[in-house]
Amino acid sequence: GENVEQHPSTLSVQEGDSAVIKCTYSDSASNYFPWYKQELGKGPQLIIDIRSNVGEKKDQRIAVTLNKTAKHFSLHITETQPEDSAVYFCAASDGGSQGNLIFGKGTKLSVKP
Amino acid sequence: DAGVIQSPRHEVTEMGQEVTLRCKPISGHNSLFWYRQTMMRGLELLIYFNNNVPIDDSGMPEDRFSAKMPNASFSTLKIQPSEPRDSAVYFCASSPGGGNTIYFGEGSWLTVV
Numbered sequence: 001g002e003n004v005e006q007h008p009s010t011l012s013v014q015e016g017d018s019a020v021i022k023c024t025y026s027d028s029a030s031n032y033f034p035w036y037k038q039e040l041g042k043g044p045q046l047i048i049d050i051r052s053n054v055g056e057k058k059d060q061r062i063a064v065t066l067n068k069t070a071k072h073f074s075l076h077i078t079e080t081q082p083e084d085s086a087v088y089f090c091a092a093s094d095g096g097s098q099g100n101l102i103f104g105k106g107t108k109l110s111v112k113p
Numbered sequence: 114d115a116g117v118i119q120s121p122r123h124e125v126t127e128m129g130q131e132v133t134l135r136c137k138p139i140s141g142h143n144s145l146f147w148y149r150q151t152m153m154r155g156l157e158l159l160i161y162f163n164n165n166v167p168i169d170d171s172g173m174p175e176d177r178f179s180a181k182m183p184n185a186s187f188s189t190l191k192i193q194p195s196e197p198r199d200s201a202v203y204f205c206a207s208s209p210g211g212g213n214t215i216y217f218g219e220g221s222w223l224t225v226v
Contacts, residue, residue, distance in 0.1 A: 034215075036217075042219055043117075043204055043217035043218050044156075044204075044217045045217070046214050046215075046216070049214060089156065099144050099215075100146070100161055101215055102158075104155075106155060
């Protein structure tokens with residue numbers, strides 16, 4: 001089955017700097033890669049996603065890149081702000097299932113003012 | 114749409130008691146997921162349903178856990194008897210299915226003492 005590895009587990013940046021979180025996956029049949037942001041006391045919220053027919057996608061300060069050959073994808077946050085502080089999860093679709101996602105362990109991002 | 118609705122939001126119970134967590138998925142979604150989140154193990158899929166039918170329950174820890182989905186708008190996760198190691202946040206999520214985005218509820222925070 002699918003396995004998703006996420007790095008780093010914690011990341012601290014200065015406000016205004018960029019943050020990059022990387023994930024690798026194992027199942028070449030995976031074709032959908034969402035990223036979730038989880039704030040304290042809340043459920044994970046989708047922030048951006050990418051499908052396997054696209055190499056990069058941007059939404060304002062957030063971008064995701066996908067390298068299918070290497071089986072890795074990354075989240076890039078530019079001009080970070082204190083409100084970006086949260087736990088971020090990557091996920092990959094389980095190629096053999098009917099829509100399930102396999103999640104990484106999460107990255108705790110801290111943006112210092 | 115109100116999103117995925119879970120109840121109770123918080124529950125503290127004594128070891129050995131029965132716990133029932135409830136979920137109302139987003140209207141029109143035909144896939145429903147139950148996840149458990151702990152610091153040690155991250156987000157784990159317990160079970161998921163497609164069109165009210167359990168598809169994969171391999172993540173259910175043991176026979177003390179059971180889940181039902183009697184109709185398209187309601188699901189329960191039951192723990193009987195509960196143990197302290199069951200303390201975690203339990204998330205319900207739903208999806209339109211077919212490899213689309215999974216939307217999470219706000220979670221049920223369970224503490225078993």
